[in-house]
Amino acid sequence: MATVIVDGKEVQLPPDRQLNGIEAARLAGVEIPHYCWHPGLSVVASCRMCLVECGTRDPKTGQVRMMPKLVPACQTPARDGTVFITNSEKVRHARAFVQEALLMDHPIDCPICDKAGECYLQDYYFQHGQPRRRADLNPFHSRKRVLGPTVVLFVDRCIMCSRCVRFCREVAGTGELMVVQRGAKEEIDVFPNHPLENKLSGNVVELCPVGALADRDFLYKQRVWFLRSHPGICTGCSAGCNIWIDENQDRIYRLRARENPHVNRWWICDPGRYGFHHVHSPKRLVGFQLRKSPDSPAEELTWEQAREQILSWAQQASGAAAVLSPHLTVEEAYLLCTWMRQVDPKSLLVLGPVPRQGEDEHFPGGFTIRAEKCPNRRGVVEVLQHFGGLVGPWEENLGQLLSASPGLLWVSGGYKTDWISTAEAQQLRAAAQHLVLQDLFPSPLSQVADLVLPGAAFAEKSGSYVNHAGRLQWAPWAIRPPVGARPEGQVYWELLRRPGLYQPQEVLQELADQVVAFQAVVVPVPQTGIDLHLPLLAQQPAETRGTQA
């Protein structure tokens, strides 16, 4: 077993991975400050913040021989017998010098800087800087340069760690950013007429350890110390990227990437990052709307009235059917199916339209934006297959629904974009006796449905999603849904007459016990998700059966 010694403390190295000094020190609970190093980017060892003393311990004699000079921990591999000293006088002096040097030309405009509060320059200065400025005072200067549609550069705040430059070259593969000039006059810039415009550009803001790169979407919207971060799953496509949802008082201000080595590593795409604005759209459906006859105007109900209405329809109905949206969580899909089967044991359960857009987009850094623009087709399909539902293309399912002409048709939506045509809506309306719709936005179907139940958007509900690779991931709620909207799971829970509040974790446990595809699930779900090991054979037909919408 390989051992490294960090500040006198011995730690075991994992056998499968080569660690550098920073990672090895983390194992020992020591945080080595660093700017330029990032696990997802190449090592340049240029910020010199992670300088440590390093040596080797002779395996036979146990004698330690230290190197005379400081070495950057990011560039130094941790091997058996490597000794790191991270808190000696020499190391502390080097860190303080780097901090002092970085602040030489920095405008120190923290009060008007978006990064203040989560800025490494601030944090490290308090931890490793020196109490007093020795450098001459600068006249205040803060130049701003728009790099592209999503990012703006505050030139003078930059510490030249070159993370953003490397990201654009190595991960996005577009290489828009570069370093111009030399020495202390160095700046980050783009070529004229070649702005920073790629689908991963927002990541450079997150990578920036200081306030140099700012997100134009987030700029001056909120001080970061007012934000609370909740773990979440991006529902923009079937990749299932892990995100942080930063909100204040039930309003989302930004999404950030959350590291998951199995899914998105450290990155998320721009469509995902800026794809939360629909949550706060004024167009969202709110209030439970009952339409008594096709021509009469809709009247507003309380949830209790709506529930009684549904239950009475369900009692009278001759045959029931449900359309399950691939935006539903696994738990919601399971509850809906369960309830439909209670209403009518022969009820027809079908998969809703699966939105696709173009082709999968692959980036050189291993990141992929999926063409399938919904988070949970695979999860819903697995649940449907358990219940013997139809998982074929939407056109087929629609035909089956129309020929079944159910007494009660339940349609779940949740799409961000238009998902159903007026003709399809009319057909469905005509086929069903009672039509209940759960959705986020007005659509041709919401114009004609008997009862419209506004649903919850992705950050507003807890539940799990199964991504394109069959990994089940758990997303707790981050904000409360607007008044007059009710999370789908809560609706089904109450229709099933289960007591109290909707408990998705309970439902997931039930799923794990009853549905074969989910037998690998453990509750609570680990942070990086669970690979369901869905058999490849099952994956094949499901993929080809995906609907073009």
Added chain:
Amino acid sequence: MAEFEPVLLANVGKQESWTRRVYEQNGGYQALRRVLKTMTPQEVVELVKASGLRGRGGAGFPTGVKWSFLPKDHPGPVYFCLNADESEPGTFNNRILMEHDPHQVLEGTIISAYATGASVVYIYLRYEYPLCLKRLQQAIDECYEAGYLGRDILGSGFSLDVYIHRGAAAYICGEETGLIESIEGKRAWPRIKPPFPAVQGVFGKPTVVNNVETVACVTHIAARGAEWFKSIGVPADPNNPRDAGSYGPKLYCLSGHVNRPGCYEAPLGITCRELIEHFGQGVWKGRRAKAAIPGGISMGLLTAQELDTPLDFSSLQKVGCLGLGTAAVVVMDETVRIIDYLYNSCRFFAHESCGQCTPCREGTAWALRIVDRIRRGRGRLVDLDILLEIGNTIGIIPGTTICGLADGAAWPLKNAITKFRQELEDFIRRTNPQGYMQSDPVPLELHTLEH
């Protein structure tokens, strides 16, 4: 001192010394013919190792040892880079060689490429040397005509192509890995090591980078043997196993306040005073020397008392200098203010820092601002301590930077402040009688941002 027959400069000054005709009339390319006919590459490496030749570019690394770091049996290609990006202030010996005797350089290059198994040579030529470009290209063309370059050189089966790559006027491109990055078409940010260039250099292939004067020496080692080379210079100290000795002839560049500045050839180990008195014919205008830069501006400073230090690879460290460097001696007479010397050196390094490592990028700029302020009469005594701290903190020797540029910036600071502290303190007291004791941060004047 004993008379020394110049070797490297033997052809310099002859009529049309840069042509192949003149070079061959004086015995040129005989060594190359013999090497290709009678020696294996490994034997050439051993020969150069045995000669004790150390790199003339500044660091003084043994050349043969460097060559032997190349991986054996590499499928290739292996690249040989000739570092002609001579940009250390005060240095012009490569220029003399390339302008007046380019064939000597090329012959050494071909022999070195043969020894290292390289199939392509890149000559990284400093942008400011247009005449070198002309003469070198001419010489390369002549070599192709004569069959010294190209496919199957002189029937030996060894093929070699030589390309001149012109730099874009950056000091950092003279750094081994900065040069490699630049040849690859990238920004010349020196690379982190390992991997070393011998393993992964230009385009990820094994690469050797040697100075122009080094390969010129290889020509003569191949012609006259290792014993001859070892008979010149200062032998290694037998009591110090780490001393590799200082063998062979060396081109000394003498400039500054001397009567006869120029590029002179002498055996390694000549003292600075000998150089000034014998070759430079003394300090100009009958004045006395106050100080001298021993080997290019980055090597530090010799005081008048230290002028008897031998200019070889090991003696200069003993008087606190960084090393021999490029052996470019710049003499300052007694009228020079040390603060002006410091200002020039700081301005140079702040301008030339590549900007990769924080301590160098900000440290050199910081030092320049302080020195400039002192020079403008707003210095404080505490500034000298800050400057000394910058000098002690930045560089590859304390380990805070990737390449040695910062050491070059640090040594003038350290040497000037430790060796001339009294003068600097007097200057600060005299020019800033009100504020010299203060220590609060000084508001920066706008004009100093203009550098």
